[in-house]
Amino acid sequence: MLKKVLDLAANNGFLSRSKSLNDKFKIGPVGQLLCQNINSEWFHNIVINKELTVVINDGDLSETYNYVKNLCSEKLPFGIADSEKIKKYTADEYRENCDTGIDFKNLLCNEDDIFLKFCVFVSPNESMRYFQRWQKQRRIWYKKFSASPERYSVSDVKNIGNTQSVNIEAKYPWGSHTVESLELNSHDENFTNEQLQFKDGKLITAHTITSRIHLSTLFLNSLCDSYDEPFFQDKSRPLWRFHRKLAPYKLSFALTGSTQSILNELNDLGLYLCKQLRTNHVSTLFLPSASKSTLDSQYVQYDQLGIPYTVVLNERTLKDGIGSLRNRDTTLKEKVHVTELVSYVDKLFKNY
Amino acid sequence: MLKKVLDLAANNGFLSRSKSLNDKFKIGPVGQLLCQNINSEWFHNIVINKELTVVINDGDLSETYNYVKNLCSEKLPFGIADSEKIKKYTADEYRENCDTGIDFKNLLCNEDDIFLKFCVFVSPNESMRYFQRWQKQRRIWYKKFSASPERYSVSDVKNIGNTQSVNIEAKYPWGSHTVESLELNSHDENFTNEQLQFKDGKLITAHTITSRIHLSTLFLNSLCDSYDEPFFQDKSRPLWRFHRKLAPYKLSFALTGSTQSILNELNDLGLYLCKQLRTNHVSTLFLPSASKSTLDSQYVQYDQLGIPYTVVLNERTLKDGIGSLRNRDTTLKEKVHVTELVSYVDKLFKNY
Numbered sequence: 001m002l003k004k005v006l007d008l009a010a011n012n013g014f015l016s017r018s019k020s021l022n023d024k025f026k027i028g029p030v031g032q033l034l035c036q037n038i039n040s041e042w043f044h045n046i047v048i049n050k051e052l053t054v055v056i057n058d059g060d061l062s063e064t065y066n067y068v069k070n071l072c073s074e075k076l077p078f079g080i081a082d083s084e085k086i087k088k089y090t091a092d093e094y095r096e097n098c099d100t101g102i103d104f105k106n107l108l109c110n111e112d113d114i115f116l117k118f119c120v121f122v123s124p125n126e127s128m129r130y131f132q133r134w135q136k137q138r139r140i141w142y143k144k145f146s147a148s149p150e151r152y153s154v155s156d157v158k159n160i161g162n163t164q165s166v167n168i169e170a171k172y173p174w175g176s177h178t179v180e181s182l183e184l185n186s187h188d189e190n191f192t193n194e195q196l197q198f199k200d201g202k203l204i205t206a207h208t209i210t211s212r213i214h215l216s217t218l219f220l221n222s223l224c225d226s227y228d229e230p231f232f233q234d235k236s237r238p239l240w241r242f243h244r245k246l247a248p249y250k251l252s253f254a255l256t257g258s259t260q261s262i263l264n265e266l267n268d269l270g271l272y273l274c275k276q277l278r279t280n281h282v283s284t285l286f287l288p289s290a291s292k293s294t295l296d297s298q299y300v301q302y303d304q305l306g307i308p309y310t311v312v313l314n315e316r317t318l319k320d321g322i323g324s325l326r327n328r329d330t331t332l333k334e335k336v337h338v339t340e341l342v343s344y345v346d347k348l349f350k351n352y
Numbered sequence: 353m354l355k356k357v358l359d360l361a362a363n364n365g366f367l368s369r370s371k372s373l374n375d376k377f378k379i380g381p382v383g384q385l386l387c388q389n390i391n392s393e394w395f396h397n398i399v400i401n402k403e404l405t406v407v408i409n410d411g412d413l414s415e416t417y418n419y420v421k422n423l424c425s426e427k428l429p430f431g432i433a434d435s436e437k438i439k440k441y442t443a444d445e446y447r448e449n450c451d452t453g454i455d456f457k458n459l460l461c462n463e464d465d466i467f468l469k470f471c472v473f474v475s476p477n478e479s480m481r482y483f484q485r486w487q488k489q490r491r492i493w494y495k496k497f498s499a500s501p502e503r504y505s506v507s508d509v510k511n512i513g514n515t516q517s518v519n520i521e522a523k524y525p526w527g528s529h530t531v532e533s534l535e536l537n538s539h540d541e542n543f544t545n546e547q548l549q550f551k552d553g554k555l556i557t558a559h560t561i562t563s564r565i566h567l568s569t570l571f572l573n574s575l576c577d578s579y580d581e582p583f584f585q586d587k588s589r590p591l592w593r594f595h596r597k598l599a600p601y602k603l604s605f606a607l608t609g610s611t612q613s614i615l616n617e618l619n620d621l622g623l624y625l626c627k628q629l630r631t632n633h634v635s636t637l638f639l640p641s642a643s644k645s646t647l648d649s650q651y652v653q654y655d656q657l658g659i660p661y662t663v664v665l666n667e668r669t670l671k672d673g674i675g676s677l678r679n680r681d682t683t684l685k686e687k688v689h690v691t692e693l694v695s696y697v698d699k700l701f702k703n704y
Binding site for chain 2: 013016018026027028029030032033036040043044047048049050051053055056057058059060063064067068071072073075080275278279281282283284285286287288289292
């Protein structure tokens with residue numbers, strides 16, 4: 001099963017097989033787009049947070065901490081987000097410590113391991129409530145983007161010294177993967193006592209809640225989560241059911257016409273619409289092959305790239321301006337007038 | 353003058369002075385947000401391109417090239433975007449070769465140098481036209497985000513061997529900086545002859561147009577470009593005139609009221625609006641100090657963070673629901689009903 005996922009990924013630019021390194025994988029060009037979207041959704045969820053002031057650290061954590069503490073007039077809570085690069089060999093030890101991504105760790109052979117880290121500083125009498133809310137919010141985050149939300153669960157709490165920790169786990173036919181680890185620490189050793197002290201009537205010591213995600217694990221998890229092989233005319237057709245916010249390409253174009261001159265006209269129309277969509281920052285794929293293959297083989301290609309919608313233009317479109325929008329998941333088409341395509345797509349992709 | 357820019361940046365979290373390293377700078381927490389916005393605008397301009405299919409490379413350039421060539425059914429043009437990390441010492445040589453960021457190079461002491469690279473493959477008979485259009489488009493890109501668009505110009509063309517190159521330059525009182533270098537190459541040595549061959553009636557060899565940007569230079573250029581010190585009550589007040597797409601924070605809140613209970617109510621209202629804006633992915637700053645300082649000192653702080661708009665809430669807002677939106681650049685306020693704030697802000701930030 002996992003092998004099928006990896007094969008589909010390797011055949012469609014999500015992964016590339018690196019022959020020199022014992023068949024390990026690198027992230028391919030389309031996979032890079034997926035990775036960027038994952039990263040940016042994390043950023044929007046964590047940094048542009050609903051409740052806290054959060055700053056980004058890149059370098060001296062202690063200095064960043066002092067900056068944000070000062071910015072917030074020494075009032076809790078606040079947060080620091082961090083994307084930590086760790087050299088591969090160190091990362092292996094690190095990962096064993098924090099119990100993240102054990103299973104996926106030997107699949108990718110990128111040079112550095114990137115961990116997305118987020119730490120929130122809270123007052124001790126609110127820390128338990130925050131910790132529970134965080135677990136819930138993070139689990140919801142995974143469910144939101146998932147093709148099978150029931151896959152995600154939170155493990156039991158482990159208590160070690162000053163620390164309580166839980167993992168968010170994703171369940172697959174071949175076993176479970178830890179996608180994120182959360183930790184509540186009543187005495188975080190990355191900071192001095194003095195740094196963690198706040199005045200709130202009396203003197204209090206801030207607790208920290210830390211979330212850790214291994215980016216490559218999150219990436220591979222997105223692939224495994226969205227892999228599906230629905231039956232179509234008695235044969236299974238593997239495809240990706242990426243959430244529309246994560247999909248590397250949001251839209252593609254399929255053209256069909258009986259003569260070359262009609263195809264040329266449709267190609268011009270498609271290119272024009274594609275430019276409009278891209279101006280609107282919608283990642284759109286327009287391939288030269290669109291006018292050369294059958295509709296069905298175009299759909300197969302686009303489904304294997306996990307593209308949520310395909311704009312279908314045919315001879316009639318040239319007469320009445322009506323094209324259709326094929327949905328990857330339902331395979332149904334709805335009619336859209338080409339002049340309304342851009343604003344309609346805008347609405348489709350705005351919400352989660 | 354440059355010193356003033358650096359001081360304002362260091363005092364507001366854009367840069368942090370690293371004492372151990374001869375007063376060189378690192379990018380601070382607010383600077384990270386700026387850097388991310390710059391990166392993401394570049395990405396939107398380059399990868400989600402209006403005209404070409406562009407893929408991202410991270411790893412084996414030759415493999416990525418073969419992937420995109422195949423994806424595009426061996427039809428030109430197409431492009432590859434790349435963010436290349438180069439170790440500091442190598443980067444220095446590299447930079448001298450490509451003549452980018454000479455002046456800024458000793459200011460920052462980050463470990464790696466990141467170059468944003470973009471390469472488009474075009475057919476030889478169109479390459480000159482593309483090259484000229486690229487120069488124009490890239491210059492417009494800089495002007496679009498600039499507080500003084502006249503600052504940017506394109507240098508004369510240099511011819512060396514197979515290569516024509518130009519630089520995009522930004523002019524400052526203390527001299528000019530090269531912010532981007534563009535190169536048209538009729539025989540790119542990063543690729544084999546066979547790779548660059550295409551069938552288009554006859555056999556042709558693709559030309560390449562390469563753009564190179566040193567990310568730290570682009571970051572420092574954004575700071576220098578948007579620095580201003582307008583007079584206010586006979587004193588100059590330094591601030592940043594960031595373009596609204598680049599500003600680390602888009603909105604902030606200023607509160608004013610005569611009693612503590614009014615301030616508490618305004619604080620709750622502000623927090624509620626802030627959550628709505630953040631849900632809408634608008635990077636918003638809401639500081640605990642908002643209810644503790646005078647309006648004017650709040651404005652000074654927000655201007656020094658380069659925040660384009662500030663929502664001002666006062667006693668009257670609690671009665672009639674009308675707040676105001678202060679514009680950083682004009683210092684004028686317009687009235688907005690709090691229920692319309694989110695959709696109004698959405699419109700303000702949608703366009704360039």
